[in-house]
Amino acid sequence: MSQTVQPLLQVNHLRKNFGAIEAVKDVSFDIEPAEIVAIVGDNGAGKSTVAKMIAGAYRRDGGEMLWNSTPYDPTQPDDARAIGIETMYQDLALVNDLDAAGNIFLNREPMRRIFGVLPVLDRGQMRSRSADILRRVKIELPSYDRPVRQLSGGQRQAAALGRILLSDRARLIIMDEPTAALGVQEQRKVLDLISSLGEAGIAIMIISHNLEHVFSVSRRIVVLRGGRLAGVVKTAEVDRQHVVSLIVGGGA
Ligand SMILES: Nc1ncnc2c1ncn2[C@@H]1O[C@H](COP(=O)(O)OP(=O)(O)O)[C@@H](O)[C@H]1O
Numbered sequence: 348m349s350q351t352v353q354p355l356l357q358v359n360h361l362r363k364n365f366g367a368i369e370a371v372k373d374v375s376f377d378i379e380p381a382e383i384v385a386i387v388g389d390n391g392a393g394k395s396t397v398a399k400m401i402a403g404a405y406r407r408d409g410g411e412m413l414w415n416s417t418p419y420d421p422t423q424p425d426d427a428r429a430i431g432i433e434t435m436y437q438d439l440a441l442v443n444d445l446d447a448a449g450n451i452f453l454n455r456e457p458m459r460r461i462f463g464v465l466p467v468l469d470r471g472q473m474r475s476r477s478a479d480i481l482r483r484v485k486i487e488l489p490s491y492d493r494p495v496r497q498l499s500g501g502q503r504q505a506a507a508l509g510r511i512l513l514s515d516r517a518r519l520i521i522m523d524e525p526t527a528a529l530g531v532q533e534q535r536k537v538l539d540l541i542s543s544l545g546e547a548g549i550a551i552m553i554i555s556h557n558l559e560h561v562f563s564v565s566r567r568i569v570v571l572r573g574g575r576l577a578g579v580v581k582t583a584e585v586d587r588q589h590v591v592s593l594i595v596g597g598g599a
């Protein structure tokens with residue numbers, strides 16, 4: 348289908364130990380530009396550890412990573428962000444007392460001057476730019492000036508995403524179980540959002556144990572089992588049973 352596309356990210360033979368635990372043993376896969384790739388596997392399969400190595404949160408113990416065919420060796424999350432790899436964490440890292448616009452612009456607030464002297468936050472600009480950013484990925488928030496703690500889970504995710512999109516440099520967003528804490532309707536919205544991000548040219552690496560979600564948004568599925576790569580499949584070419592058999596192993 349697309350053998351000539353140059354991968355955005357390649358991970359080759361990744362390894363990570365925690366003391367005597369070999370959490371990730373030999374994992375290789377790639378992600379193409381704007382591709383939505385799902386990572387699946389049982390609890391403890393190594394999914395989050397792989398994500399954290401890519402995101403610069405953990406140092407790998409072996410293997411290599413390439414970003415646009417260039418060696419990529421992050422030592423901290425800022426190294427990942429600098430080249431366009433962002434992570435949406437499960438706790439979302441939002442400031443609950445701030446509104447959505449305040450969260451999106453946290454530490455990057457535009458200022459204006461009253462009477463040409465007193466610097467104050469330019470809240471109007473923060474709100475209108477926040478709405479612009481989220482509209483690009485087809486999100487409307489009901490309010491940009493209510494504390495985010497009053498928003499629903501899906502709306503909070505939208506605010507966290509707005510923060511990632513503000514700098515306009517994200518090329519890959521890693522999402523670890525983004526639908527896990529949400530109600531059914533909100534899950535659907537987050538899946539739509541993931542598809543919109545792909546259409547906007549941003550690659551997504553989504554970790555999920557929900558195969559229905561995985562099948563509805565991903566182009567390829569990477570299966571991990573016991574820290575090893577159990578398979579990489581094109582979503583359109585397999586059924587759920589096949590993926591389940593890769594997850595649990597043992598079968599033919
Ligand atoms: N910080 C850590 N310290 C020690 N062991 C860890 C740590 N993180 C993960 N592990 C272990 O590594 C293995 C893989 O964990 P993880 O990557 O979280 O799996 P998954 O996300 O697929 O559930 C598990 O055995 C887990 O207990």
Ligand SMILES: [Mg+2]
Pocket residue numbers: 394395396
């Ligand atoms: Mg995990």
